[in-house]
Amino acid sequence: MSDVDLAPVARLIGDPTRATMLDALLSGRPLAAGELARLAGVTAQTASTHLALLRDAGLIAVEAQGRHRYYRLAGEDVATALEALALISPDRPVRSLRQSKSAQALGYARTCYDHLAGVAGVALLDAMLAGDVLCSGRGGYDLTPTGRGLVEAFGLDVAGLRTRHRSFARPCLDWTERRPHLAGAVGAAITGEMLDRGWFLRRRAGERGLRLTDRGVGGLADVFGCRLSPAATG
Amino acid sequence: MSDVDLAPVARLIGDPTRATMLDALLSGRPLAAGELARLAGVTAQTASTHLALLRDAGLIAVEAQGRHRYYRLAGEDVATALEALALISPDRPVRSLRQSKSAQALGYARTCYDHLAGVAGVALLDAMLAGDVLCSGRGGYDLTPTGRGLVEAFGLDVAGLRTRHRSFARPCLDWTERRPHLAGAVGAAITGEMLDRGWFLRRRAGERGLRLTDRGVGGLADVFGCRLSPAATG
DNA sequence: GAGATGCTTCGATGACGGTCGAATCGTCGC
DNA sequence: GCGACGATTCGACCGTCATCGAAGCATCTC
Numbered sequence A, B: 001m002s003d004v005d006l007a008p009v010a011r012l013i014g015d016p017t018r019a020t021m022l023d024a025l026l027s028g029r030p031l032a033a034g035e036l037a038r039l040a041g042v043t044a045q046t047a048s049t050h051l052a053l054l055r056d057a058g059l060i061a062v063e064a065q066g067r068h069r070y071y072r073l074a075g076e077d078v079a080t081a082l083e084a085l086a087l088i089s090p091d092r093p094v095r096s097l098r099q100s101k102s103a104q105a106l107g108y109a110r111t112c113y114d115h116l117a118g119v120a121g122v123a124l125l126d127a128m129l130a131g132d133v134l135c136s137g138r139g140g141y142d143l144t145p146t147g148r149g150l151v152e153a154f155g156l157d158v159a160g161l162r163t164r165h166r167s168f169a170r171p172c173l174d175w176t177e178r179r180p181h182l183a184g185a186v187g188a189a190i191t192g193e194m195l196d197r198g199w200f201l202r203r204r205a206g207e208r209g210l211r212l213t214d215r216g217v218g219g220l221a222d223v224f225g226c227r228l229s230p231a232a233t234g
Numbered sequence C: 001g002a003g004a005t006g007c008t009t010c011g012a013t014g015a016c017g018g019t020c021g022a023a024t025c026g027t028c029g030c
Numbered sequence D: 001g002c003g004a005c006g007a008t009t010c011g012a013c014c015g016t017c018a019t020c021g022a023a024g025c026a027t028c029t030c
Helices: A007-013 A016-025 A033-040 A044-056 A076-087 A097-108 A119-130 A145-153 A158-163 A184-196 A214-224 B007-013 B016-025 B033-040 B044-056 B076-087 B097-108 B119-130 B145-153 B158-163 B184-196 B214-224
Strands: A060-065 A068-073 A110-112 A115-117 A134-137 A140-143 A170-173 A180-183 A200-202 A210-212 B060-065 B068-073 B110-112 B115-117 B134-137 B140-143 B170-173 B180-183 B200-202 B210-212
Touching: A007 A016, A007 A076, A007 B007, A007 B016, A016 A033, A016 A044, A016 A068, A016 A076, A016 B007, A033 A044, A033 A068, A044 A060, A044 A068, A076 A170, A076 A180, A076 B076, A097 A110, A097 A119, A097 A210, A115 A119, A115 A180, A115 A184, A119 A134, A119 A180, A119 A214, A134 B134, A140 A145, A140 A170, A140 A184, A145 A158, A158 A184, A170 A184, A170 B170, A180 A184, B007 B016, B007 B076, B016 B033, B016 B044, B016 B068, B016 B076, B033 B044, B033 B068, B044 B060, B044 B068, B076 B170, B097 B110, B097 B119, B097 B210, B115 B119, B115 B180, B115 B184, B119 B134, B119 B180, B119 B214, B140 B145, B140 B170, B140 B184, B145 B158, B158 B184, B170 B184, B180 B184, B184 B200
Parallel strands: none
Antiparallel strands: A060 A068, A110 A115, A134 A140, A170 A180, A200 A210, B060 B068, B110 B115, B134 B140, B170 B180, B200 B210
């Protein structure tokens, strides 16, 4: 007799329509109900039913803006659980060249809720560990004095990040690389700043894939000592 | 268009009967089909159907011994995914005093597939980080020179652990503590040795709860500098 | 070999839930 | 205000799947 029951939440994720919606929300961007319906290939009524269930279960949150209602994942732990499930899901057989390219792109760089994942995410975490920016700490990682200076020079408010009601810096196991990338407040803030600076561009609205720009290649090397090539996925 | 589909695996976990079976297998012990049927409260036929589905999906593995067939989780990543799901599952309302005690016990010490979790698991990881036994490394943690000596003195073959086809030492987010405990080859080996030494006893066969013994209190303090009390859950 | 035990396969049944059409409620633009 | 648009609620339909009885198969005991 455990005190939690896995089944209800898993059952919710287990419906193909809802899974597609959650996957789209892993991009980190709030999406309107109609957009999610279109992505999942169902009518607005059906989508609305599913979204209500997901909201009641606490997996997603909703914000009304005019006549639109924007949905997003309820939190980082939801994203982590989805990635953990992806890790044990068999690869879907690739049918088209376009799908294959899309899969490659996802593996190279994508968002996982609000932080960077894929080859790029793993490489960045490796560089931060090797460069004495991060070290082990309570609840996962912590910034070294060196790291604190570097991150603040990058334009982030480290003290402000600590006050948030979420973990400061922690690993998140990557389902394509099977090694961790950086999550938590620090991971999210760095990712947001990189996107603002144009180091990565979103490939398609509402999806998770990112493209590393030339500016990003330079920035990652200069700031974090992380060497990546943008050519890897065309 | 992602290249994996979360829905099939999540749907499997989403059935209450299968979820109960998987939860039981999180104890790390291989369990016979009949035992799983009894734990889940279904007939042998029904259980067999479910176990076949889980096996086909690669979530569990089976080993025949005589006329018994013993099932176990297919790997560490499956355990991680189950724990990640537990993390976002709402707490089941506690109805009886016995359930409440059982829940407390699970929160204090339990196995997560093959390594230690709960308050005790988190405390042990904290002590290992504070005691310069573990440090950040590729894919999670690595042993320091100090740590290597300590673990070998504890009776484990560190070189042998590295050759395994699994991660060496990595964090696994704990759903009761919401902070990581130690997983990977090192976590599993230390946990196995602790159980062999009688530092923890299983509360009920086939379930995950552990009880910290007096010998365990002493051992944890002496070997790992980890101070815990056995009285916390009676 | 005969009986017992553990597990799986087959077939039928019944319930749950995903779907969409139609209708309702809110908000925006003119 | 009035029509258009986005979103939700309601009701009915229908397919899917969990369940168990019965039968079949393997293994152990005597």
